[in-house]
Amino acid sequence: MYIASIKKNTVILGAGITGLSTAHYLSLKNDDFLVLEKNNIVGGNISSEKKEGFIIENGPNTVLLNNDSIVKLIKAYDLWDNISLPKESAESNRYVLLNNKLQLLPRNSLEFFKSPLLSLKEKLRLFKEPFIKKHKKNTSVADFIKKRFGEGILHQFVEPFVTGIYSGNTNNMSAKHTLKILWEAEQEYGSVIKGMIKKERKAKAKIFNLSNGLSQLTNAIAHQLHSNIQLDCLIKKIEKNDNGYIIETVNETISCQNIISTLPAHALAHYVNDKTLKNCLEDVEYVSVDVFHFGFYKRDVNNQSQGFGVLSKASDKKKFLGILFNSRIFSHVAPKDQELFTVIVGGSRQKHLCKIESVKLKSLVLEELMELMEINNEPIFSNHYKYPKGIPQYNLNHQSLLDAIQNFENNNPNFHILGNYFNGISVSDSISKADNFIQTNF
Ligand SMILES: Cc1cc2nc3c(=O)[nH]c(=O)nc-3n(C[C@H](O)[C@H](O)[C@H](O)COP(=O)(O)OP(=O)(O)OC[C@H]3O[C@@H](n4cnc5c(N)ncnc54)[C@H](O)[C@@H]3O)c2cc1C
Numbered sequence: 001m002y003i004a005s006i007k008k009n010t011v012i013l014g015a016g017i018t019g020l021s022t023a024h025y026l027s028l029k030n031d032d033f034l035v036l037e038k039n040n041i042v043g044g045n046i047s048s049e050k051k052e053g054f055i056i057e058n059g060p061n062t063v064l065l066n067n068d069s070i071v072k073l074i075k076a077y078d079l080w081d082n083i084s085l086p087k088e089s090a091e092s093n094r095y096v097l098l099n100n101k102l103q104l105l106p107r108n109s110l111e112f113f114k115s116p117l118l119s120l121k122e123k124l125r126l127f128k129e130p131f132i133k134k135h136k137k138n139t140s141v142a143d144f145i146k147k148r149f150g151e152g153i154l155h156q157f158v159e160p161f162v163t164g165i166y167s168g169n170t171n172n173m174s175a176k177h178t179l180k181i182l183w184e185a186e187q188e189y190g191s192v193i194k195g196m197i198k199k200e201r202k203a204k205a206k207i208f209n210l211s212n213g214l215s216q217l218t219n220a221i222a223h224q225l226h227s228n229i230q231l232d233c234l235i236k237k238i239e240k241n242d243n244g245y246i247i248e249t250v251n252e253t254i255s256c257q258n259i260i261s262t263l264p265a266h267a268l269a270h271y272v273n274d275k276t277l278k279n280c281l282e283d284v285e286y287v288s289v290d291v292f293h294f295g296f297y298k299r300d301v302n303n304q305s306q307g308f309g310v311l312s313k314a315s316d317k318k319k320f321l322g323i324l325f326n327s328r329i330f331s332h333v334a335p336k337d338q339e340l341f342t343v344i345v346g347g348s349r350q351k352h353l354c355k356i357e358s359v360k361l362k363s364l365v366l367e368e369l370m371e372l373m374e375i376n377n378e379p380i381f382s383n384h385y386k387y388p389k390g391i392p393q394y395n396l397n398h399q400s401l402l403d404a405i406q407n408f409e410n411n412n413p414n415f416h417i418l419g420n421y422f423n424g425i426s427v428s429d430s431i432s433k434a435d436n437f438i439q440t441n442f
Helices: 017-027 068-076 088-092 109-114 120-131 141-149 151-166 180-189 192-198 215-224 275-283 351-355 358-372 398-411 427-441
Strands: 004-013 033-036 048-051 054-057 063-065 095-098 101-104 206-210 235-241 244-249 252-261 286-297 309-311 320-324 338-346 381-392 415-417
Touching (some): 004 017, 017 033, 017 068, 017 215, 048 215, 048 381, 054 286, 063 068, 063 427, 068 215, 068 427, 095 151, 141 180, 151 309, 286 351, 286 358, 338 351, 338 358, 398 415
Parallel strands (some): 004 033, 004 252, 095 309, 252 415
Antiparallel strands (some): 063 206, 244 252, 286 381, 309 320, 320 338
């Protein structure tokens, strides 16, 4: 078989949002680059689909509009007018469970002190926080919150919140890296509460989606940069030589000066020779998540609670980690007389559920959804999507990973590592990290 040989200045590995935004910002520097993606589509975790009148998101549903890099990216692809902002109630109302029913999370301090989620003793415990000594060394999210705020806050507020973002286990997660803002407030001011009061109060960032789903953004970037992107591209190995790096794929050999990896940790582990980094990358825990979508006629849904959705905690003993009230967040995602819900299952807490056969799992989660939202007729639409290696965890071994990456980059000039498994997991973090990286290095 003929193996072509090509030369590029830069090769970006992976065409998820990190790889595509890196490619976008690099294209503005007129660099000669190529993006290699193993799948036949771009977007990675971002995966929007139009089905039976619904617009569904298999992966991320909302993105924080909290940095200039996102704004620049959306404007560069003429998508600013396609931004969908959530309904006001979805911005303010989030639920947890109390006695098997939806319970609104407090939206201000008055509601906090009135909330049935905590006992009076647990509420008053908050006043002790400024007097508790700061941590001398890193600890788990669970221990950090328990020490500073008590068990009540951990279970009623932090556990569901961590479930919502990481689907993780608070006993294993690193406080320093997962609760970065709280950790830094404690370290700097000796108290999270004091730190949060003293730190500049920023206006709460908005969240958004796009009129045709988030894939509209990744597809637009891919369309514009199509000649720089190779899909279905399986990388065999990466080697260093005197001039830079040689990437061997099934069909070609690419020599380049710079490599920017945006691959998941487990994928990058195949291509690095550095044993310490390889082990650290293999050790990054990725939790599985199963995502179900259900559509119903509005007339069949009796629970009218408006808001973003509901998150569960371990003691609720539910199959679902979270339920998003999609059509109560964004009206354009469902036909006018219909409702769309997303049910997320699995994570660190319920690994076993992701192994259950699809039809059975679907009926288990549907039963819970119908009971909670008081739905009295079968769904008119359903969809199931699996992320076997969905969400990376920032666990207690996280610092060794950061050190190994730093050490590898020092020993392998121009081999750069980006990704959602360190320094921020969200789509907005991914875009701003890509932009900052290109502005600093090119
Ligand atoms: C179910 C779910 C819900 C989420 N919800 C939200 C949310 O609401 N808001 C939010 O901000 N974030 C959310 N996230 C997180 C966010 O989606 C991700 O962190 C972000 O999309 C990661 O993008 P990435 O490009 O870094 O990685 P990925 O999307 O994983 O992209 C990596 C790319 O590399 C490719 N690849 C892998 N191996 C190879 C190889 N050997 N060679 C070439 N290419 C390879 C993959 O196919 C993929 O395209 C969610 C994630 C999941 C899974």
